[in-house]
Amino acid sequence: MDFDHLPDTADWWAADAVICALGTTQRAAGASGSAAAFRQVDHGYAMAVARLARTHGTPAFILNDVQLEDAVRIGALWLSPVSAVDLSDVEAVFDDLRGYSVRVDGESRRRGAAKEFATALPPGCGLQDKHAFVAKRDGLPVGLLDIIDGYPGQGVAFIGLLAVNESLHGAGIGRQLYAEAERYVRDRLGAHTIRLAVVEANPVLGFWQRMGFAQTGESKPYGGGTVASRAILLEKALGSASD
Structure with a gap:
């Protein structure tokens, strides 16, 4: 899936709950390992998923982030x-x-x-x-x-x-x-x-x-x-x- 272009009209966004386990490390966040790329994966993409779930009426969003x-x-x-x-x-x-x-x-x-x-x-x-x-x-x-x-x-x-x-x-x-x-x-x-x-x-x-x-x-x-x-x-x- 292309997380930079999520399908915002997909019917599967409407659910009882969305569980997001997406994450990365500084080292793995692109060739440069930049802080911006790292934040985009660990924060930006998760926020995009949460917003789409809320837009489609999903009542719960759970972020399973391993953190650090x-x-x-x-x-x-x-x-x-x-x-x-x-x-x-x-x-x-x-x-x-x-x-x-x-x-x-x-x-x-x-x-x-x-x-x-x-x-x-x-x-x-x-x-x-x-x-x-x-x-x-x-x-x-x-x-x-x-x-x-x-x-x-x-x-x-x-x-x-x-x-x-x-x-x-x-x-x-x-x-x-x-x-x-x-x-x-x-x-x-x-x-x-x-x-x-x-x-x-x-x-x-x-x-x-x-x-x-x-x-x-x-x-x-x-x-x-x-x-x-x-x-x-x-x-x-x-x-x-x-x-």
């Missing part, structure tokens, strides 16, 4: 895509984020936090825009990373969560996770800006400033469980990989 060639090694860490089918690793990390949960939710373990991490989306975004990962060290889950592509606009990626097991704070895992998030956003998603929000009740503003983020001057009321606070918006412009 199934898993990527970052020093002693392995970063793997999260499956909503098996949330046991995500649950294990949230079990070690009780201090964070108290600060942002007012309770030590919010029910449904793992499922929300794997599935929650901001307005106007679909599952194809969500990139959720679990970090492992020596086979054990030690952190979480959630990225939303194209939010709040084209060329922008939003970090919904970057969290490290509280028992491992100070080991440099957060820095490693952020470095990989930035590489992924720039090279895989083709974004030029990263945004995120910090809940004022959660004292991590200094970490993000050390990562190169600056406050935008925007803030929004935040309410999580019994906690009433503010969400402070931060932003970082990205250079090229050679910068």
Whole structure:
């Protein structure tokens, strides 16, 4: 099939669900292996399929993307895509984020936090825009990373969560996770800006400033469980990989 010229009138677009397993690697994306060719296969073609399915009334689109060639090694860490089918690793990390949960939710373990991490989306975004990962060290889950592509606009990626097991704070895992998030956003998603929000009740503003983020001057009321606070918006412009 020619994915550059998909048959937009084919009756088989109308289905109960469309499952897209299309993907490639940087090396295999054309003779040049360019970032643009890579993004076209892994993002552009999948989006084209999703739009045609929606146009023909198909109610569900599932993107089965191996992401990061199934898993990527970052020093002693392995970063793997999260499956909503098996949330046991995500649950294990949230079990070690009780201090964070108290600060942002007012309770030590919010029910449904793992499922929300794997599935929650901001307005106007679909599952194809969500990139959720679990970090492992020596086979054990030690952190979480959630990225939303194209939010709040084209060329922008939003970090919904970057969290490290509280028992491992100070080991440099957060820095490693952020470095990989930035590489992924720039090279895989083709974004030029990263945004995120910090809940004022959660004292991590200094970490993000050390990562190169600056406050935008925007803030929004935040309410999580019994906690009433503010969400402070931060932003970082990205250079090229050679910068």
